[in-house]
C-alpha cells in the first residue's frame with residue numbers, strides 16, 4: 619500500500635484511506651475511492667466540522683490507544699493539587715510563609731466525571747481507587763456496576779450539585795458545546811473546581827472567569843482551549859486561579875495509534891467491522 623502526504627496526493631482516485639486530524643476543510647473531498655477516514659486522535663470534532671467531509675465514508679477514531687492512562691494521570695494530578703491545597707502552599711511559598719492549613723479527607727471531595735467512554739471510564743476507576751466518591755454524567759442512559767451514573771440533561775444539575783470537582787472528557791458536539799457555563803457552575807457546590815481535558819469549547823470562558831472571581835469556583839486546570847495555541851494575551855493565561863497546560867494531558871502515542879490504525883485498515887480490507895466507528899449523527 620502506498621502512502622501520500624497531503625497536499626501531494628497524486629491521482630485522487632488512488633486514495634482509499636485517509637489519516638486525518640483537524641484537516642483543512644475540503645481536503646478530503648473529491649476522493650472517489652475513499653473508504654475510511656482514520657482520525658489520529660480520540661476526539662473527532664476537528665474532523666467532522668469540515669462542511670465538505672464526504673457523507674458516506676466511515677470515520678474511525680482512536681479508542682484509548684494508550685491515551686486513557688495519561689488522561690487519568692492528568693486528572694488525578696489536578697485533583698490532588700486542589701485537594702491537597704497546592705495553590706495555597708505555592709502562594710505561601712512566595713512569601714516564605716510556613717503555615718500548615720486545614721486538611722480534608724477524600725470523602726469530602728466528591729468527583730464528577732463528564733463523559734464515560736473508554737477514557738472517562740479509566741479516569742473514573744482510577745479516581746475511585748484513590749477513595750474519592752465518584753459519579754459520572756452521560757448523555758444516554760446506561761448501566762454501570764461500580765460508578766454512580768447520572769444520565770441526560772434532566773439529571774445534570776443533580777450531578778453537578780454532588781460534585782465538588784468536575785473532570786470533563788465529553789466529546790464536543792452541538793449538544794455539549796458550552797455545557798460548562800454560568801448555569802452549570804452555579805449548580806455546583808460553592809468553592810468547586812473544574813478540570814477540563816475534553817475540548818475548550820465545552821467551557822464558556824467568560825462564565826468560568828466570572829465564577830472564579832465570585833468565589834463560586836475555587837480553581838480550574840485547563841488543558842484544552844477554543845483557540846490553540848491559547849493566544850498570549852488571553853485572560854485565561856493570567857487568571858491566578860487557573861492553571862493552563864498546552865493540550866498535553868495525553869499526546870497521541872505514535873506506536874499504539876499506528877497499530878490500531880493498521881489493524882483497522884486490515885479489518886476493512888477483510889470486510890470486517892472496524893473499531894471506533896463514529897456515528898455522524900451523534901458526533902462521536
Ligand code: GLV
Nearest residue numbers: 658659660661662
Ligand atoms: C486529543 O485531543 C484527542 O482527541 O485525541
